[in-house]
Amino acid sequence: MSRVAAFEIEYVQYMDESGQALADLPNWATEVESLEHAYKWMLLTRLFDAKAVALQRTGQMGTYASCLGQEAIGAAIGLAMHPNDVFVPSYRETGAQLIRGSRMRDILMFWGGDERGSNPPIANQDFPVAIPIASQCLHAVGVATAFKYRKQNRIALCAIGDGATSQGDFYEAINLAGVWKLPVVFLVSNNQWAISVPRAAQSASQTLAQKAIAAGIDGVQVDGNDYIAMRDTLDQAIEKARSGNGATIIEALTYRLSDHTTADDASRYRSAEEVEVYKQKDPLLRLERHMRVAMGWDEGKQQSLKEQCQQQIEEEIQAYLTAEAAPPTEMFDYLYESLPKVYLKQRQQLFDEWQQHLGAREETVDTDVKESDHV
Amino acid sequence: MSRVAAFEIEYVQYMDESGQALADLPNWATEVESLEHAYKWMLLTRLFDAKAVALQRTGQMGTYASCLGQEAIGAAIGLAMHPNDVFVPSYRETGAQLIRGSRMRDILMFWGGDERGSNPPIANQDFPVAIPIASQCLHAVGVATAFKYRKQNRIALCAIGDGATSQGDFYEAINLAGVWKLPVVFLVSNNQWAISVPRAAQSASQTLAQKAIAAGIDGVQVDGNDYIAMRDTLDQAIEKARSGNGATIIEALTYRLSDHTTADDASRYRSAEEVEVYKQKDPLLRLERHMRVAMGWDEGKQQSLKEQCQQQIEEEIQAYLTAEAAPPTEMFDYLYESLPKVYLKQRQQLFDEWQQHLGAREETVDTDVKESDHV
Amino acid sequence: MSKITLVEAVNQALEYEMAHNNNVIILGEDVGKNGGVFRATLDLQSKFGEERVLDTPLAESMIVGTAVGMATQGLRPVAEIQFMGFIYPAFDQIINHASRLRNRTRGRLHCPLVIRAPYGGGIHAPEHHSESTEALFAHVPGLRVVIPSSPLRAYGLLLAAIRDNDPVLFLEPKRIYRMVKQEVPNKGEALPLDECFVLRSGTDITLVTWGAMVHETMKVAESLALQGVEAEVIDVATIKPLDIDTILQSVEKTGRCVIVQEAAKTCSVGAEIAAQIAEQGLLYLCAPIQRVSGFDTVMPLFKLEDYYMPSENRIYSAVKQTMEFA
Amino acid sequence: MSKITLVEAVNQALEYEMAHNNNVIILGEDVGKNGGVFRATLDLQSKFGEERVLDTPLAESMIVGTAVGMATQGLRPVAEIQFMGFIYPAFDQIINHASRLRNRTRGRLHCPLVIRAPYGGGIHAPEHHSESTEALFAHVPGLRVVIPSSPLRAYGLLLAAIRDNDPVLFLEPKRIYRMVKQEVPNKGEALPLDECFVLRSGTDITLVTWGAMVHETMKVAESLALQGVEAEVIDVATIKPLDIDTILQSVEKTGRCVIVQEAAKTCSVGAEIAAQIAEQGLLYLCAPIQRVSGFDTVMPLFKLEDYYMPSENRIYSAVKQTMEFA
């Protein structure tokens, strides 16, 4: 017997739960603006997220996946990437979407059941929110393949959850990223739960970062609630990818403080005590504490930032709530570049039904007649 | 930064290319009968395999996947498993199929385009040859799940190739095997090629054994052309699985000395020199040399074994060639437990066409009329 | 006896069969403690233990492929796919293995497994959660595809599916999971797996449908009755194999046929029914067949889903046209 | 100009388009040095380099999913799936992503990709190598499905497929890969993607078919001509979207229709065609429509495959019945 290969997985953390530095910080993290800027996005994300949940609860939006507790990850992604990189998200990186140019109204629109939400006025080629778990990993390697082919200086970043690492597409993607040495970063937000399935029931691997070993790429574990560690790790992985040195899997240890989505009730399957423990690790609290101690952040700044955020959110919610409805015929209009003529009849039928429905609505506006009563 | 996990991959080899022992052999491997028995199966496999190729070349059988050069693996699987374990093969473990009770005629029948070949008179619940690459890995974990649920003392063994380790199903299977601690062994015959795609183009991982790390199970690399190492490694992995200690991936380093299948021409994509190098590592030669030096195996025994094998093969080929054709209506008869009545009409149509065809054949037996001329 | 919903009937059938047969095992994402995202497997883990109700890692091909392996050992796995929109990674395991294993081995191995999946639109769910792609599976030889439309039929058909010795895809129309309540005797009585159900007899027109659309179709039939038109309503229920005889008999009687389905039109189950009528019942027809259907578009996000799915209006218009055809 | 086979025409179209458009990239298993297991990509790697003809690891979902990502960057990936029987692991990427990306993003991203796959029976191939499951894809909104039946059409349709800005599944009937040779001018001229081809005009009966069955169908048509029956033969070619108008016009003229396909019958493309005729062309019909089809069984291993697939005999019987119907 001889040893033919050996591997190690490292863990990165810069701040403890109280915001105290555990090691020398990277240079950028000693600059006030950098951290305040990041904190601003994290706070905006958190406040917006809470409003989105409220909109769902009051019947003004559909199912929504909160990112409560995971804001450091979204902010780090958004701030670490270049504008012309491509972000290939899951559905829990709201902060990153905002930083990369989606307006809050776009995000609300998507969760409000309107495709136009996936067509925000952004200048990049980011992918829309991916619902089929892990399927987007392959899109990221495809995008990275195009960058490599064109010798462009760009990278793709793919975000997934812990549950996604069990899915074949994830593995096929990291394997290709390895063998083609692609400029791509896989960011696994290990928030300890895949709906009701705990991390331990998802895989026997000690870490999720070590899944990288199967693909011959680097894997690293990081405290995902520590913005500085998160951003630093991402910066390095992105720089490595950009300079042609291949892919990385970053396992960000975090915790989903919310229900899985607004359709879920997490108290069915996990204890309040567990949630309490993780509340202590809150990424916003931690960064705020750090900024208070190290950078003179204070209650005044905190309050004024909060108000600023809230006003912005209010405006966006109004824009969402008052947006004009899309005509139903749009379901035909983006199916193909131009609609094959055999479908014109179906489109016409839909158009007629729509018009009839509008007409019917006006006619019956004050009676109690339901659509079905026409029959 | 701190280290949170570390892993190693070991390599197992007992004999060098000349059959010389490199280390103390396991006890069983010092017994003449054990090695002679294994050698007998390896030789039978090789001789049968050559005949199968010849049958294809002469139009008496369909496409066939030769296992030339990989016989030590098939023999080790067949001899290491218990009869009531379940073998879930790919298509290149002919030797294992033979040892586990498929007759040569069954194997020829399958490749000859007859489903009855996958219904050999065996006493176990082995799976038929799997063509869709890696899909069978999941069947093995399912079988192992049943064993575990029923607290049976049985294991499942799944065989795949190096190419199969790129497929999502493989990864999903090893991940489940890990997290459910299933009694299953994955044997990867790394024969360096997946049709024309070399091992290096399949994955950037240094070894295929290390893919186990992603699933939190053990991985080990072994010289797959060294029967003693192969058998010993399998014995240990099987024993571990049987005793409830979980799954193992065994990467068996070997080489496909033949074309991918009879439909392939490997000279298009690999050099004769490479093949020459690997011919020196031939598993039969190596075991034979070892037996000659260590156990008094000689030319006489070799010749008589060969003749014995050849006779057996001849008989089986005759049985294959003279087997009565299956009625075409069988395609309906095993579709469901009992054929839903709505399909009776289709079955009747097929029956009528068949009868008409038989009739037509007889009528036109001496003319040159083709089927199509009936029109 | 209290009345229960369709999803409760599913749960009741699962519980009944698990209690009576140790070989029945449930597996899927969130089926354990959480009881499934729609609560179809509610409390089954606490009743039957973690060995019989298995929360799996997140991988659909794995769920079905593992179930195939289990089934060959004589277990009767009931696999849940969380939403039909996530069944596609398992497509290979369904078409190349589950549906073929008996045939490929000439009966030596077989696959008594059930794949349950909530399907269809109308609950304002997120992207990929509302499609109706039953036709993809109805095309697959060796598979059965069953779709209940009431608590009673959900109970009886699911029992039959679990007891059947071949693979069954059991699609549960989630829009009607909690729409209607019925008394469902918990006596373990199965319903036949290859027969249509005639829900309403009539002589003037045949309305063929399945799943959630049964409800709109029945409402239209009732409205028609007020106008003196007696519609026969057939719930196909088992779409594969398709009991065309019951449908043909009805069309022979009525001479008119409208097929109502939520799915996209092209190559749908409705196409197969129309085709078989055109082949075997052409002379019965006094009017062209009509398919009332979802459009050949991607199922829209929920703001527009009501425009996609057949409404009572859309059904009624088609029926009217068909009745007026002379 | 020398005559070439269908598979050579595929190669010629690929080469033409690669030479004229740097964005065209080929990827798949064994497409490089080996030139594809059927040699469809022969010599393209040596001509265009390893960056444009990419041998992938063995994973079909990966091949299609990667192509989706590439396509959003303006590349025009042409992905090869080695045999149609191995396309199913990629089904999720096809139905949930490639076909929907334009719609989900309201046109912001789109997917100009081609998936090529050899398909169909008749070459005595091993298990899973002979199926015809085009109907599964014809049901998918947002996708185009194209099937050439001659070298000329293979060339022109493949060029059109690559140039199209939406995903196209291009199924190559491998039984006729080398059956017929034709002169195929290499001028880069594409054929229309949503029109049927009328291969033979006739007034007595309409024969609708596609892929390899075009050949048996044409032979039957020729035999019929000797008996004074003039069949119109339509090669559907693009089965999604389906140009029903050409078919309806023909049936209006002939009053009789037989549809010929290799695939299993239930929910097939033949079903869709028959259904549309029953809906829109019922009054044209002087006889019931017939579908001549593969059976609703698993495609048998090759000893029995000739019994599975429609023979000239089976087609002829159906035509005869249809002609004799009064």
Ligand SMILES: Cc1ncc(C[n+]2csc(CCOP(=O)(O)OP(=O)(O)O)c2C)c(N)n1
């Ligand atoms: C292929 C697929 N299967 C199932 C689902 C249903 N589902 C939605 S989210 C989820 C859990 C995802 O867990 P994880 O990857 O950890 O991400 P998280 O939600 O925790 O961010 C599941 C099972 C899905 N969306 N896609």
Ligand SMILES: Cc1ncc(C[n+]2csc(CCOP(=O)(O)OP(=O)(O)O)c2C)c(N)n1
């Ligand atoms: C899912 C799937 N894709 C493609 C193929 C075609 N194919 C048959 S064998 C093979 C290569 C397999 O290589 P490997 O796993 O190394 O096994 P080996 O043939 O070398 O034993 C390919 C691509 C297939 N059978 N199944």
Ligand SMILES: [Mg+2]
């Ligand atoms: Mg998670």
Ligand SMILES: [Mg+2]
């Ligand atoms: Mg190999």
